[in-house]
Amino acid sequence: MITKTRRLLSVTTAMVVASTSFAFAEPSAELIAAAKKEGQLTTIALPHSWCGYGEVIAGFKKKYPEIQVNELNPDASSGDEIEAIKANKDNKGPQAPDVIDVGLSFGPSAKKESLIQPYKVATWDSIPDDAKDADGYWYGDYYGVLSFIVNTDIVKNVPKDWKDLTGSDYANSVALAGDPRSSNQAVQGVYAAGIAAGETDATKAGEAGLKLFADINKAGNFVPVIGKSASLAQGSTPIVIAWDYNGLSWRDTLKGNPPLEVVVPASGVVAGVYVQAISAYAPHPNAAKLWMEHIYSDEGQLAYLKGYCHPIRFNDLAKNNKIPKELLDALPPAAAYEKAIFPTLDDQDKGKTAITTQWDKVVGANIQ
Template identity: 55%
Template sequence: MERGSTFLVAPAVTIALLTSISISSAAPSDEILAAAKKEGRLTVMALPRDWCQYGRIIDAFKAKYGLAVDELKPDAASSEELDAIRAARDNGDPEAPDVIDIGLSFAPSAKAEGLMQPYKVSAWATIPGEAKDAEGYWYGDYYGLLAFEVNADRVSRLPTDWADLTAPEYKGSVGISGALGSNHAVQSVIGAGLSLTNGKIDEAAERGLDFFADLNRRGNFVPIVGSTRSVLDGRTPILIRWDYLALADREAHKDKARIEVVWPRTGLVAGIYVQAISAYARHPNAARLWMEHLYSDDGQLALLGGHCNPIRFDSLLREGKVPASLQERLPKLKDEKSRVRPVFPTAKEQDRAREIILKGWDGIVGVTIECMPPEEADPLPMSLNEQPTLLCAAVQ
């Protein structure tokens, strides 16, 4: 991962505890538990209760530890979370989160700016190395996989991989649910490129542009920011989007359309969301306790039940802790050895790909992706965790 090189010192309010409590992978100590209960509450932000089962997770935390939880701005974007920490730093603003849930691309710069403090949860060793900061300033909690959301009432044969999308039968059918330059669009191009290059991330952006140029020449690409509505009404009966959105659509709209979720056989891309503790947390021990709760087996399985892929999934699967009912929702999970392995592009790799895509799209692909009107855009929390200047006004 791309990391800041500056060593960051925690604010004075937490130095005493940081000197007495190791940030190693030890389980939360009685000292942390007692200190958290003395603090009495936790402040979270950008955690909608109907997203990833966060409501259930928050309620379980309150019941287990007896702490109050203040839930600020559930629909806030990653940039707003970081702005709130800056306000706490500059103005002592009490309306600031103790913990944050942000897109991976925001994490390295936030660390470098001194907005985070380190803490390694007891499950640290089971978090993949590419999904965490080595010093414990931030670490992935869950991720989405790019999939094809298909309206099977309008598409007779399901595509199984990126190459299938170029078939003549899919003319005027394939869309993406992100504006050019958004994380979603960038990852879509990367996924197509990985499929064409047999997983070579350094070549993925260029080859992905070639793929979308071919898709456009064939008339298969629909140049709009697709949404649930465009899937249902047939404007984009095949939509490239995060699986947590597609799976939610499959459940929510089963009376309107037969929606199928297909994970490509190659070029399976994961988009990570990371957790961190604010460097200016008013309740730092409650924040550590919250992290232990999120990364516990129960917390990770709760995320999975809410369609968000938990970062510790492989570890839980190996240990036989993933119920069959949850395995059935996801790609090829019953056979651990043959399961499709996702690629986790780092923040640095995403930034490089974004630059290539923004510079090359017009000349190579040659089509403008139009924004949907506000009433048709998906008002979903994860859609807000994007680069704000690159999004359609409808979904900012």
């Protein structure tokens, strides 16, 4: 079972004619030579079934067959990854990770503890500023946005925005994919509803989100259970608020029985980001840098997209017509992501505090 908690644009339809080749900045010959001399890269917590990592790793091996990829504990959590760095500071053996893929909050904390080292990839400028450390210690690699996952066998009038969920069409239909008193995915769902209400202050956005969910509950539309693919399929929670990549995976798993639609709301599009970093104690620092160049290349970023995770360079790829049409056809419309925002850690903390401490008082739904 995967224990790692993985809970994250302005384009038009005319812009999605894909280039037939990858046109990205190549790593230097010196870096490639140094990495090949090291001969190994040690990763951790990269299950092949998540975000297209199987293809990402295969692509690296194909380009650099001289470098052996040593994959540690694919089911590790972000915390486990950080502990692996700490435990192997003086170890240059196979248990010491070179690179990590962790939740957003772990990037700044790892930097503060001097556990990671800076490196800026060739495509650095195309990574959004609000998804990277200015000094290059960590940067986002992929993200998802909060969406409505809808069983269209039951829900005929699909909701388009957060306020729609208060409507009479959705009696006993709406669930969160977690308890907002403890689940980050659920907290961010409530927070996104507050952003949709027009609030820019994080605390006020949390409070506005609570008010909307109180209205959904008063309307008789909120179902106080944790929404999952099974409850979607059974019809007990025909609308689940979850990360888009979760919904898209559920859609594939259910294979049209029942049919699901993944709707990115018209407003309040909140993104959740994962970040990459190189261990300060990496036994193979040049291989680590070459790995970073690979995953932030066009090829690596599109492999994430095949796994339904939006690559952090999505805007740049779309603007330059590098996204194959078949990839976009498997996702909600590309233009739906144009308003995606990336809350800062401070915003996340403020919103979380407001939501977790006031849910019982304002909404009053005890989620089971």
